[in-house]
Amino acid sequence: MNYFERANELKDELSKNRQYIHENAEVGMELPNTCQYVMSKLKEMGYEPKVIGGSGVTATVGNGQGKTILLRADMDALPMKEESGEPFACKNGKAVHACGHDLHAAMLLGAAKMLKENEASIQGTVKLAFQPGEEIFQGSKALIEEGILESPKVDAALAYHVGPGKMPVGLHMYNDQNTMMYSNDGFKITVHGKGAHGAYPHLSVDPIHIAVQIYLGLEEIIAREVNSSSPCVMTIGKLTAGEANNIIPETAEIQGSIRTTSVENREIMVSRMKEVACKIAEVYRGTAEVEMISEVPPLICNPEFTKEILSYMSELDVPGQMGVPGIQASASDDFSVILEKVPGAYMFLSAGYPDKDVAPSHNPKVIFNEDVLPIGSAYLAHCATRWLENNK
Structure with missing residues (x-):
């Protein structure tokens, strides 16, 4: 099967x-409507899907x-009101697919249909994973805890992530030498x-007063305690206290x-964050407790x-196909939790408009170019099929 030709036939x-997924966006780990929709579509194709990880x-x-x-697509949205102006904008007013996860889910559904049509030629097993909770960095962990990497045991994993912007469709971005995306260790200090x-x-x-001293102390960790040759970011995004001005x-x-690209710096920063918070509180006669909100590796x-995946992608006659190596993003994706356990690849696919200025991802006004849908579907199906052929 020529997966790209077939994917273009399935574009509508x-x-x-x-x-549909975009218009009915849901957030977090509980995506009942999205889950039901994906289940129903897979059953129509002849699958026997199972619910996993919420x-x-x-x-x-x-x-x-x-x-x-394993082919993975996340499918959760962000908790904000949409301002894209799209005719299929989310109708609940509380969520928006501003990171393209709706496209990821649609691309994997397309790949699933083509793989089922071509099942007799698949020399191994392709496992599909539609994941909730990526934006809160809980989804991959939940899937792993419920056995996504077992029965059958997963040998490799692949995922794509679309990106908006002033870029032509056909562009793919990757990193086969260094860390591609930063770690993310979210914390709450009480x-x-x-x-x-x-x-x-x-x-x-x-x-x-103690919280302010902790804030200042945390700033010194990057300045004086981690190797400056490796990028590190520590951001305090919330500091709250009190109810009145005289209490x-x-x-x-x-x-x-x-966030960091280095496993070693990650360990230093997380450990010292906890120590600095607790010791400074103790100095000023208080106490501090630290709760980790997310723990995502680079x-x-x-x-x-x-x-190998890049070589299979080049076999498809995708218009404007061009690879951009060495990409590194300071954002994070919990697909990294899966890549800690099995070898795999993660790449960005352009879903942009070279002739338009559009909002970035995670912005309520962002729009994505649907021309990327058949490309992503074809890459997923073709690369999985070819990898199994060559890795029996």
Whole structure:
């Protein structure tokens, strides 16, 4: 089967699936409508899908012999109101597919249909994974805990992520040498002090003062304790405390994230963040407790597998096909949790408009070019089929 020719024949169906998922966007780990829609489409194709990891969906196709490759698509949205102006904009007013996960799910549905049509020629097993909760960095972990990498055991994994912008469709971006995306360790520090009247601060243990000192102390970790040759980012995005201007509260809360390309720097920064918070609180007669909100490693692709996938992609006659190597993004994706356990690859596909200025991802006004849908579907199906042929 020529997967790209077939994917172009399915373009209207791919678009319909994408727009339904987009119009009915859901967030987090609970995606009941999206899950039901994907399940129903897979059943129409002849699959026997199963729910996994809350609202995730998995199914397999192939002859059940030899090796297994996992194809993953995330399908959760972001919690904001859409302002794209698209006729299929989310109708609930509470979520928007501003990161393209609706396209990912539609592309994998398209690949699933083509793989089922070509099942007799698949020399192994393709496992499909439709994942919830990527935006909150919980989905991959949940799928793994419920056995996505077992029965049958997964030998390799592949995922694509679309990107908006002033780029032509046909462009693909990858990194087969270094870290492609940063780690993400989200944290919440709760500072406990002693409340008092604002007129008598000496009777308090002021958690706001402690929180400010912790903030300043955390800034010094990157400045003085990690290797400056490896990129690191620590951001404090939330600091809250108190209810009134004349009351010293009992507690204060700091939330932030640590991102780095280095496993070693990640370990140093997370460990020192916890130590600095607790020790500074102790110095000022308070206490601090640290809760990790997310724990996502750097996303590192397997070099040999990535090169092999690139060779299969080049076999398809995709208009404007061009690869851009060495891409590194300071954003994060929890597909990295899967790539810690099995060799695999992750790439960006342009879903942009070279002649338009459009909003970036995670913006309520962002729009994506649906011309990428048959390209992504074809890459998924073709690369999985060819990898199984050559890795029996």
